[in-house]
Amino acid sequence: MRTCPGHRRLAALGVALLTALTGTASVSSAAERGEHPQGGGGLSATIRYTEHGIPHIVAKDYANLGFGTGWAQAADQVCTLADGFVTLRGERSRVFGPDAAPDGSLSSATRNLSSDQYFKGVREARTVEKLLDVPAPAGPSRDVKDAMRGWAAGYNAWLKQNRITDPACKGADWVKPVTSLDVATRGFAIAVLGGQGRGVEGITAAQPPTTGAARVQPDKGDVARAARELFGQDDSDMGSNAVAFSGAATANKRGLLLGNPHYPWQGGRRFWQSQQTIPGELNVMGGSLLGTTGISIGHNAHIAWSHTVATGVTLNLHQLTLDPSDPTAYVVDGKKQKMTKRSVTVPVKGGGEVTRTQWWTRYGPIVTNLGAQLPLPWTAATAYALGDPNAVNLRASDTALGFSKARSTAGVLASLRRAQGLPWVNTIAADSSGHSLFTQSQVLPRITDELAERCSTPLGKATYPASGVAILDGSKSDCSLGRDKDAVQAGIFGPAKMPVLKDAPYAENSNDSAWLANADHPITGYERVFGNAGTQRSMRTRGAVEDVAGMADKGGLTVADLQKQQFANRVPAADLTAADTAKACAALPGGSATGSNGTPVDVSGACGVIAEWDRTMNTDSRGALLFDRFWRKLTAAVPAAQLWKVPFSAADPVRTPNTLNTQAPGFATALADAVAELKGASIPLDARLGDHQFVKRGGDRIPVHGGTESLGVWNKAEPVWDAAGGGYTEVTTGSSYIQAVGWDGGRCPVARTLLTYSQSSNPNSPHYSDQTHLFAKKKWVTERFCEKDILTSPALKVVRVRG
Structure with missing residues (x-):
C-alpha cells in the first residue's frame, strides 16, 4: 500500500526494523483465552517519538503493534489505565472502599460497590469470553x-521494565499485570456505556418487592419528561463537533475534515495520540481512547474521519407482566418464565464481603432506575427489563480498523456495513478525492415506529415520542425486536436503515440528530429511535451550521480555514441576545434589579460591559465571563418557550427561535445574580476571561478559551466554577483531540492536530501540559505522518521495546 512520498524509505526501514524483531510469539492456549496475564512471548515493536511525546509505532503484525501500543500507553497513562482495570475486575470496593465514587469513565455507577457488582457479574457470567468466541x-x-x-503483553512489559513516577499510583499494589480479557472487557464497557452502563445502579439495586408491596406505576408525564432530559440533545457533558467539506467547497477540490470531539479532560475516557504502522498493511494516525488497541479518530494517507455522540437511543425497555404468585416470574404468551438469579459477592476494604442478587430475563437485566431522575419500580405486578444490543457487540475495534485501512469515504461505509460495530456515535469523513460523508451508522435496538405503535405500553406511548425510549409489552413474543436481513446480529437495524449523506458541500454534526447534517439537504425518513426531525436545534448546532454553511458558500477552503473555525470562539447566543440584554439593562429603573435572594443589586456597570463585549470566548475578551454567568442563570430559570419572542419554525430551523424576551420573569433576576456573584468573588465585571477561566498544571496557571454548551460555542469547554478559587478553575469536558486534515496533491496529508490536555496525566512527564500551553495560545502541532517528516524531527527519539 503506497502511503506517502517516503514510502520506499519506510518499506526499507520496515525491513530493517523487522529483521531486528524476533519471530511470532508463542502463546499458550490458556493465555490465548486471556486467563492469565500476557507475557511478552517474543513480541516487540519500534517506537519513534517526535515533538510533544507523540509515538510512531512500527511493528510487523497486529500482535506486535498491539504490544507497542500497550507499552507506549502505559508509559504515558499507567495510573489512569490501572485504575480502569481495577474497575473492570470488580475490585474497587476492596481497593478504594465501597462508598467512594469511580470516575464515571466506564459506567454511570455512583458507588464503587455498584460498579463492582456489575463488572464482577459480567466476569462470572463469562459475557466477554463468549463474545470473543x-x-x-x-x-x-x-x-x-x-x-x-x-x-x-506490552502494558505488562512496561510495568516489569519501568519504575512508576506518577504520584497517583506510585507504589500502589493495585497496579497489576493484565490479560487480553481485561483489554476486551474495556471494549465491552465502552460499548455498553449508553445501555447497561447507564443502568448499573438500577441493575445492581433491583430486588423483588416484599409481600403486599404497592402496585403503583410511575406517572406517564413525569417519566416522559425524565426520559427526554436523560436522552435529550442539549448535553452539557459529552459531545462533539465535526465537519467534512467536499471538493466543491475547497481550494484544490480535495476533501477537508475538522474533528472536534468534546471529551473528558481527566480519567479513563481521555484520548491518546499515536501513529500505527505495519509496513505494507497499515499506516494510520490519530487519537485512541485509552486502553483500546486502534485509532478511534484519525486519518491515513487517503481518508480522515471523526465521530460525534449520536442521538440514537441505544437501549429499550420491556415492561414485564409478573406472575401474581411470584414476582420473579413473568408471563410471555400466557406462559410463565422464571427470571435468572445471579448472586455476586464483592470483597470490601477492611475485610468482609457484600453479596447482592441481580435478576435477568430473556430481554436483559431487571432495572429499577436509569439514573435518579427516571425511576422504574419493581412492583408485585410489573417490572422493567433493559435491552442493550451493544451488550453482544464487540465489533467496534474491527470497524475502526476498517476505517484505518480505507482509501475513500466509500471504504468507510464499507467498514460500517461489514462490521456494524459503532455503539453510540455518528461518523463524519472526507477523502483525498474530494468526497464527504455523514452517517449515523450505530448499533441501535431495532425499534421501528410501527413496532412502537403496536407494542408500546401506556408508559411507552408517552416516552417514545418524547425521547425515543421505547417501553414495549414484554408479555407478547411478537413484540420482540426481530431482525433485518442485512444486520450481523438479531435485534438491530441493518445498514440500509442508517441515515447517510454523501458528497454534500459540507456535512456537519454537533450532537443533534441527522436531520440538519446539511441544512440545504435535510435527512428525513429515519425511525424515531435514531433521533427527531423538524424540531428545535441546540444553540451549538445552529451556530455550527451558520459557520460551516458560510464557509462552504465562500469556497476555496484550506486547512488554515479549519484552524480559524476551531478557535474563532464566536458565541451564537450572544449574537442573538447581547445587544438586547445591554439595552434592557440600561432601561432598568435606577440601574437596579432584585436578586433571587430579594436583595437589590446595582447592575448599571454591567450594561456597558455587555454592550462593548466582542461576543467571543477568547481569553482576552472582556465581558465574556459576565455574560456567561448571566446566560447560565437565565436559561436555567426561564423555560425555553418564554425565552424568545419569535418561536421555532421548522421552515427556518437555523435562525429560529430568536429575539430575546427581556420582559420574561427571571431576566432581571438573572442579571442581578450574575453581577452580585462576580462582585462577591472580587472579580471585575469587565475582567478578561482568561484571568478567571483557567486550569492549573504544576505551578502553571494556564488560561482556557471556549465556552459552555448553552452559549453555542464550537470550541466547547465545560469548566468548574469555584468563586473562592478565582472563577473557573478546571475543565471537566471540552475540546480534546482536535484534527484539521486535508491534502495538497501529494500523498502526504496536510494535518494540524492538538491534544488539549496533553499526552500524559503524570505531572512528572514533560508532556503533562505542553500541548495545553499550545491550546491556550491557539497554536497547533504540525503533524509528522510521512517518513521524511518523522526522520527530520528535531525531537526524534527511537525506542525498541521487547517483552
Whole structure:
C-alpha cells in the first residue's frame, strides 16, 4: 500500500526494523483465552517519538503493534489505565472502599460497590469470553484479538521494565499485570456505556418487592419528561463537533475534515495520540481512547474521519407482566418464565464481603432506575427489563480498523456495513478525492415506529415520542425486536436503515440528530429511535451550521480555514441576545434589579460591559465571563418557550427561535445574580476571561478559551466554577483531540492536530501540559505522518521495546 512520498524509505526501514524483531510469539492456549496475564512471548515493536511525546509505532503484525501500543500507553497513562482495570475486575470496593465514587469513565455507577457488582457479574457470567468466541464478522476478527493480546503483553512489559513516577499510583499494589480479557472487557464497557452502563445502579439495586408491596406505576408525564432530559440533545457533558467539506467547497477540490470531539479532560475516557504502522498493511494516525488497541479518530494517507455522540437511543425497555404468585416470574404468551438469579459477592476494604442478587430475563437485566431522575419500580405486578444490543457487540475495534485501512469515504461505509460495530456515535469523513460523508451508522435496538405503535405500553406511548425510549409489552413474543436481513446480529437495524449523506458541500454534526447534517439537504425518513426531525436545534448546532454553511458558500477552503473555525470562539447566543440584554439593562429603573435572594443589586456597570463585549470566548475578551454567568442563570430559570419572542419554525430551523424576551420573569433576576456573584468573588465585571477561566498544571496557571454548551460555542469547554478559587478553575469536558486534515496533491496529508490536555496525566512527564500551553495560545502541532517528516524531527527519539 503506497502511503506517502517516503514510502520506499519506510518499506526499507520496515525491513530493517523487522529483521531486528524476533519471530511470532508463542502463546499458550490458556493465555490465548486471556486467563492469565500476557507475557511478552517474543513480541516487540519500534517506537519513534517526535515533538510533544507523540509515538510512531512500527511493528510487523497486529500482535506486535498491539504490544507497542500497550507499552507506549502505559508509559504515558499507567495510573489512569490501572485504575480502569481495577474497575473492570470488580475490585474497587476492596481497593478504594465501597462508598467512594469511580470516575464515571466506564459506567454511570455512583458507588464503587455498584460498579463492582456489575463488572464482577459480567466476569462470572463469562459475557466477554463468549463474545470473543463469536466468529467474525459478528464477533471480533483475528487481527483485533491479536492486537488485544499484544496490548496486554506490552502494558505488562512496561510495568516489569519501568519504575512508576506518577504520584497517583506510585507504589500502589493495585497496579497489576493484565490479560487480553481485561483489554476486551474495556471494549465491552465502552460499548455498553449508553445501555447497561447507564443502568448499573438500577441493575445492581433491583430486588423483588416484599409481600403486599404497592402496585403503583410511575406517572406517564413525569417519566416522559425524565426520559427526554436523560436522552435529550442539549448535553452539557459529552459531545462533539465535526465537519467534512467536499471538493466543491475547497481550494484544490480535495476533501477537508475538522474533528472536534468534546471529551473528558481527566480519567479513563481521555484520548491518546499515536501513529500505527505495519509496513505494507497499515499506516494510520490519530487519537485512541485509552486502553483500546486502534485509532478511534484519525486519518491515513487517503481518508480522515471523526465521530460525534449520536442521538440514537441505544437501549429499550420491556415492561414485564409478573406472575401474581411470584414476582420473579413473568408471563410471555400466557406462559410463565422464571427470571435468572445471579448472586455476586464483592470483597470490601477492611475485610468482609457484600453479596447482592441481580435478576435477568430473556430481554436483559431487571432495572429499577436509569439514573435518579427516571425511576422504574419493581412492583408485585410489573417490572422493567433493559435491552442493550451493544451488550453482544464487540465489533467496534474491527470497524475502526476498517476505517484505518480505507482509501475513500466509500471504504468507510464499507467498514460500517461489514462490521456494524459503532455503539453510540455518528461518523463524519472526507477523502483525498474530494468526497464527504455523514452517517449515523450505530448499533441501535431495532425499534421501528410501527413496532412502537403496536407494542408500546401506556408508559411507552408517552416516552417514545418524547425521547425515543421505547417501553414495549414484554408479555407478547411478537413484540420482540426481530431482525433485518442485512444486520450481523438479531435485534438491530441493518445498514440500509442508517441515515447517510454523501458528497454534500459540507456535512456537519454537533450532537443533534441527522436531520440538519446539511441544512440545504435535510435527512428525513429515519425511525424515531435514531433521533427527531423538524424540531428545535441546540444553540451549538445552529451556530455550527451558520459557520460551516458560510464557509462552504465562500469556497476555496484550506486547512488554515479549519484552524480559524476551531478557535474563532464566536458565541451564537450572544449574537442573538447581547445587544438586547445591554439595552434592557440600561432601561432598568435606577440601574437596579432584585436578586433571587430579594436583595437589590446595582447592575448599571454591567450594561456597558455587555454592550462593548466582542461576543467571543477568547481569553482576552472582556465581558465574556459576565455574560456567561448571566446566560447560565437565565436559561436555567426561564423555560425555553418564554425565552424568545419569535418561536421555532421548522421552515427556518437555523435562525429560529430568536429575539430575546427581556420582559420574561427571571431576566432581571438573572442579571442581578450574575453581577452580585462576580462582585462577591472580587472579580471585575469587565475582567478578561482568561484571568478567571483557567486550569492549573504544576505551578502553571494556564488560561482556557471556549465556552459552555448553552452559549453555542464550537470550541466547547465545560469548566468548574469555584468563586473562592478565582472563577473557573478546571475543565471537566471540552475540546480534546482536535484534527484539521486535508491534502495538497501529494500523498502526504496536510494535518494540524492538538491534544488539549496533553499526552500524559503524570505531572512528572514533560508532556503533562505542553500541548495545553499550545491550546491556550491557539497554536497547533504540525503533524509528522510521512517518513521524511518523522526522520527530520528535531525531537526524534527511537525506542525498541521487547517483552
